[in-house]
Amino acid sequence: MSVDIYKINPEFRDIMPKEILDLEDNATWDGEKRGINDLTDKKEILEEHSLCAGCPEAAALRYILASLPTPSETVIVNSTGCTSLMFPHIALHTVHSLFGNQNAVASGIKRVLDWRFPDKTKDVVVLAGDGATIDIGLDYTLQSFFRQEKITTICFDNEVYANTGGQESGSTPKGQVFKMAPKGKVFDKVPMWELAVTSGCQYSVKLTASAPKSVAKVVREAILIAREMGPSYIHLYTPCILEIGLDANEGLWEMKEQDKDRFVSFKYVSPEAEEYLKNCKKEGIL
C-alpha cells in the first residue's frame, strides 16, 4: 500500500505526538533516493530505543533502517535478546514470536506475501542476535537457506548472550571467559558466514558496524538479491561493550580493532548474484 499507510488523518494532526507527525513529514520512504545520509537530517524509522548508552547494535540498527530500499513494504522479523528490546520502537511491521524461530516465521510471511500480493515487492528481513541465529535457531536459519527462501538474514553478532547476563554463545571466540564458560570457551567461533555459503546463500558478508556506509551498501545489496534470487546473509559485529568491559564511547574503537582480526572482511557473491548486482548498478537502483 506504500507510504500512504503512514499518513495521518488530518483531523488528528493536532493530537498526534511530534515523532509520529515527523514520520509523515520528514522520514524517507519508497520512491525516492533514501540512504545512510538521511541519518543527519531526516526522521529515522527508529524512535528512542532502550539499549545501553553507546551500544553498537543500536547504531547498526539505525544504519540498517536508513538503508532499507523500501521501508513501507518491509517486514522485519526479530527474535529474543537485546534486539527484541528495540523493535517495538520502529515504525515498521515487526514480529517477535519465539527465541530462535525467526527464519521459520519469516519464511511463512514471505511465502504468503508473495501469494497474496503477486504484483508487489515485499521485503522480509530477519534481524536477530548470534544466540538466536547460530545456537538456538541454527536449524531454522540454515533450513531457510536450503529452501532458498527469498529473505535477508542479518545477524547482530556480539559474541555473547548479553541480555541474559553474559553467557558464552557459539559465536564467542575460543578461550574467552564468560558465564557458563568459567574456564574459557573450549571450541572455535562458529563460522556462520561460511555456513551461509555452503547452505545456499546467494550472498554472504561478514563485517563490523564500524563504517556506516559499508553497512548501508551491504544491506542494500543483500535485500535486492533476496528479492530476485534467494537467501542473503549479513554477519555484523556489534560488540557488547558492557560484557567486554568497555566504556560507552569505546564501541567504535573495538569494531575498528576487529576489522583487522576476527571480523576481517569476508564477502561471497554467487556468480548469478554478481551479474544481477551489475545490472542493478546499470539501472541505477544500486
Next chain:
Amino acid sequence: MSIKNMTKEKNWSGQTMVSTDYLLFEAPREKHFMTGSEVLKEAMKRCTVDASVSYPITPQSEAAHLIGELWAEGYVGTYFRGENEFGVMSEVAGCAMAGARTVTTTSGPGTLRAMENFPMWSGTRIPCQLVLMARGINSPLTIQPDNLEVSFLLETGCMIWYAENVQELFDMSIAAFTVAEMPDVHVPIITAVDGFFVSHTRESVMLPADDIALFPYNPYKAPLPPIDSEMPPGRFLRDPFVMKSNYISYATHASWQWEVRSAVDRSRPYAKHFLNGLAHVTGDQDAEIVFVACGTASHQAKEANRELTKMGIKSKVVKLRTIRPFPHAELLEATKSAKYIFVPEFNIVGWLEKEVTQSLYGKSEAKVIGRPRVAGGMSMPVEAILKEVLENVEKGA
C-alpha cells in the same frame, strides 16, 4: 494458479464461494467411502485455504500429503514441507500473521516438539487450524493411538474440538476456520481426532459437491492487523510485553492472556451453531449411568449403551464436541440424572476425567469414575466398559 484469478463469485481455483451455513447445512450431499486423511483433503478442498506447511509423522502423514496434492491441483495457495514440527508451527504462524487462512497437521511427538508455538499462536491471535491426529508419546517409542498429547494442549489458549469419526472430521474442520476467524474470537483452533481409528479407517461419509467452497479469509477484519505492510503498524504489534520497566508489562501481559481465554469463551455461540451443540447426548434421558467421552471413546461408549439396553440397564452417552471452551453448562444439564459418570479414555492420565470432575465439583452428587482407561495403542472393547459399569454399579448398590 494465482490469487488474481479470484472473482466476486469464484475463488482462485474456480469454485463458487458459498456461506459456511450453505456448505455445512444446505448443500446437497452424496455418499462417499473414505478415510479420515482422505476426508480432510475433501474438507480443505472446500475451504479456500491460502497456506499449509507439513511435516511427516505417523499417523498424520497421509493427510499432510493430500493437502500438498491440493496445492499441486491449484486449490491451496502456498505449501511446503518444513524442517520439523517446531519449524512448521512457526512457519504456520508466519503464514497466518501475513494474512493467510492456514492449516497444518501433526501427531504425538510432533505436537510436543512444537509445543512452544501453541501459546505463541494464541497470544498472536492467529486463526490457524491444526488438525491433530492423536498418537502416543515417547518413550518407549510408539506410533499407536493414544490421546495423552491433548492434555498438554489444554492450557495453550487454543480452541480444541474433538471429532468422533470421519464425517465429524469433515464438518468440524470446515466449521473450525469459520469460528476461529470470527473477529470477536480470532484464536487458533485444534481439531483433534484419534489417530488410526479415524485417520486410517474407511467409513461412509456424506459430502457436498466439490465445486463450492468457503469465502476466503479476510485478514482486515482481524482484531490485530496482519503483518503485510498494508495497514499502519502498531508499536506493540504482536510483540511481547517484555519491555521491562518501559511499559506496564505485568498488567499488560496478564490482561492479554485473560483476553485470549475470553476470546475462546466467546466462540461458544458460534460453535453451538455450527456443531449443533457443544455436546451431543444419546441414550435414555433419565439414566443414572452416564458416559462422558470424546472421540473414539464416545463411539465405544455408545456401543456399551446398546449392550446395556439389551440387558435392561438404562444409560446415556454425553459426547463432548468441544474441550476448549469446555461445555460446562451442557455437561451439567446432561448429567442431572446421573449417579455414576464413567469417563472412558484412550490415555494413561485421565485428563478428561479431571476436566469432568473439576467442571462438576460442588454441582453434582454423581460419582465420577475415570474408567476404563487404555493407553499405548490398546483397544477399548465394549466388554471392558461393561465390566467397569457392572462392577461399580453393583458395589454402589
